[in-house]
Amino acid sequence: MTILYNTLKSCLAAEQPAAMATIVDGAGQIGAKLLARPGEASLGTLGDPALNEAVERDALAMLLRAESGIRTYTVADGEVQVFIETYPPPPTMFIVGAVHIAIPLVTFAKTLGFRTVVIDARSAFATPERFAHADELIHAWPDEVLPGRLTSNSFVVLLTHDPKLDDPALKVALPSPARYVGALGSPRTHAKRLERLRADGVPEEQLARLHAPIGLKIGSDSPEEIAVSIIAEVVAARHGLTGK
Amino acid sequence: MKDVLPAIEQWRARGERVAIATVVKTLGSAPRGVGAKMAVSSSGAMAGSVSGGCIEGAVFDACQEAIRTGKAQLLHFGVADDDAWDVGLACGGVIDVFVEPLDW
Numbered sequence: 001m002t003i004l005y006n007t008l009k010s011c012l013a014a015e016q017p018a019a020m021a022t023i024v025d026g027a028g029q030i031g032a033k034l035l036a037r038p039g040e041a042s043l044g045t046l047g048d049p050a051l052n053e054a055v056e057r058d059a060l061a062m063l064l065r066a067e068s069g070i071r072t073y074t075v076a077d078g079e080v081q082v083f084i085e086t087y088p089p090p091p092t093m094f095i096v097g098a099v100h101i102a103i104p105l106v107t108f109a110k111t112l113g114f115r116t117v118v119i120d121a122r123s124a125f126a127t128p129e130r131f132a133h134a135d136e137l138i139h140a141w142p143d144e145v146l147p148g149r150l151t152s153n154s155f156v157v158l159l160t161h162d163p164k165l166d167d168p169a170l171k172v173a174l175p176s177p178a179r180y181v182g183a184l185g186s187p188r189t190h191a192k193r194l195e196r197l198r199a200d201g202v203p204e205e206q207l208a209r210l211h212a213p214i215g216l217k218i219g220s221d222s223p224e225e226i227a228v229s230i231i232a233e234v235v236a237a238r239h240g241l242t243g244k
Numbered sequence: 245m246k247d248v249l250p251a252i253e254q255w256r257a258r259g260e261r262v263a264i265a266t267v268v269k270t271l272g273s274a275p276r277g278v279g280a281k282m283a284v285s286s287s288g289a290m291a292g293s294v295s296g297g298c299i300e301g302a303v304f305d306a307c308q309e310a311i312r313t314g315k316a317q318l319l320h321f322g323v324a325d326d327d328a329w330d331v332g333l334a335c336g337g338v339i340d341v342f343v344e345p346l347d348w
Binding site: 025 | 245246249266268269278279315316317318340342345346347348
């Protein structure tokens with residue numbers, strides 16, 4: 001009876017992507033539904049196999065762009081208006097280094113709909129008092145935590161500018177499918193970082209995708225302002241732009 | 245959807261029937277975007293919103309009707325629309341809301 005509803009509910013709970021298509025107007029059965037999921041068979045029907053196929057294809061493409069809206073299709077009896085609503089899983093920001101900047105950055109990221117994961121092996125920094133607002137606070141080395149967790153929906157922000165912590169994290173993040181990898185540090189710190197990574201054999205095309213020094217140039221001074229410049233660069237990356 | 249799910253789950257656990265209203269299209273300045281949802285139960289409980297309070301009254305009635313009749317319908321609200329003026333859509337926008345019984 002409520003298979004589509006229950007499936008959508010499970011997808012949302014498990015943060016798995018899904019798209020619901022509904023005929024809202026035109027020459028079709030108003031209210032007919034199709035639930036599309038990447039890599040799974042669709043559920044429900046819009047009453048016409050060719051329409052199902054066309055809508056499923058569009059729905060999965062819209063899901064990747066996190067876009068919802070009405071699309072018009074031509075069927076035997078005329079045109080139908082199909083509302084396609086996508087439910088992309090929330091993006092996750094992995095913040096390595098539970099430093100001062102990380103506190104406002106978690107706040108901004110959460111406001112913008114990111115899940116936030118803060119990673120720092122130093123328990124003096126990564127305290128629950130400082131990061132009560134983070135979704136996850138992990139006391140561990142980044143290269144213990146990050147492998148296997150980074151997807152094309154991940155954004156990695158390195159804030160330690162300490163080679164002991166940054167370099168191992170970069171060696172996991174740069175070859176991963178993560179959408180964004182950025183690292184804090186002055187131009188000089190970054191130049192030294194590049195030297196070390198090159199010496200360790202990290203390929204140029206991986207180094208080229210590293211956003212460093214991290215953040216947009218907005219004259220940031222305080223930790224809060226630096227967090228704004230970082231989140232602005234992350235938003236740009238999310239929309240396929242550089243912000244420059 | 246996530247914002248109205250807990251309420252829907254509660255209502256369903258109590259054996260109530262549910263209708264869902266969704267903003268499917270907006271033009272001009274609209275207070276809530278595409279995908280914004282309001283849910284209504286057969287006993288008249290309500291969760292979520294589809295505007296800044298401008299059209300919720302009319303949408304609530306349509307939800308009750310959808311629960312009664314089992315039929316879905318597309319509602320159109322705009323500045324020139326009498327209903328919209330009645331309920332005070334002063335934002336100058338146009339909002340299309342799809343109202344459906346939760347029977348899927």
